[in-house]
Amino acid sequence: EVDCGSLLNELCKSGNVDEARSLIRWMEEYEGERFGKPNTIMYNIIIDGLCKESRVNEALNLFQEIIDISDVITFSILIDGLCKNERTKEAHDMFELMPQRGIQPDVFTYSSLIHGLCSCGQGKEAIRLFNEMIDHDISPDMPALNILMDVLCKQEMAKEGHKLLDLMIQRGVKPDIITFCTLMDGYCLQGQMKEAVNVFDSMVDSGHEPNVYSYNILINGYSKDRKLDEAKQLFEDMHRKGLTPNTITYSTLMDGLCKVGRVVEAQELFNEMQT
């Protein structure tokens, strides 16, 4: 059973959802002879695999077939899948149908929907849901807090986000590198580079080695603020730390340079990137 689940998982994660699906069909057919019935976990693996390939309709069809054995994970997978394919309305509907099936949303379900709503500009509703989650005595874990941080930041409420960070520290919850990066990006979005750099420093102080995300975020902040010398400086710092810039690093910096007319430097970067 467990090994079969692992196999299905391997297949899905390596882009062979169809193989995994046939395997399940096979199990359904030979049920009782060699194997037992496929269980909820196995179906969840397939449904998630389909969603991750943007085949949400197929995922929904399979869901209809196995709705009687679906669980909170099945719902979370579908809500996430719908949201990531710009179908937040349906995700929301599905969320509201859960209690009718006797399934209560958990922190993953809320997080998926909150994140989805935030990504399609429904920050207010996202915040309302976060509060609803708290009211239901579901305590936010690190990813859930990071998602809330992102919601606040994308609403240009970096200052509120900063309060959330302080609150976490005060309560003995150790923010992770994503918490810091998300807040840095929030300050960058509002053009508050001094604050962003402050967060970068507190990130380092709390023992997190900056990664490519941390640098990309600050480089982007400076670029958008037309401070290309600072941005280039960070690009150098990054090298000195032994970090390898990625495509995002290059396109961020090249875009910034182009937009202030430093096209030659952008071209140089482009050449460097090819090697």
Add this chain to the structure above:
RNA sequence: AAUGGUACAUGA
């Protein structure tokens, strides 16, 4: 120890 959620750029 089989399944779900979180951070960065450009472009249409």
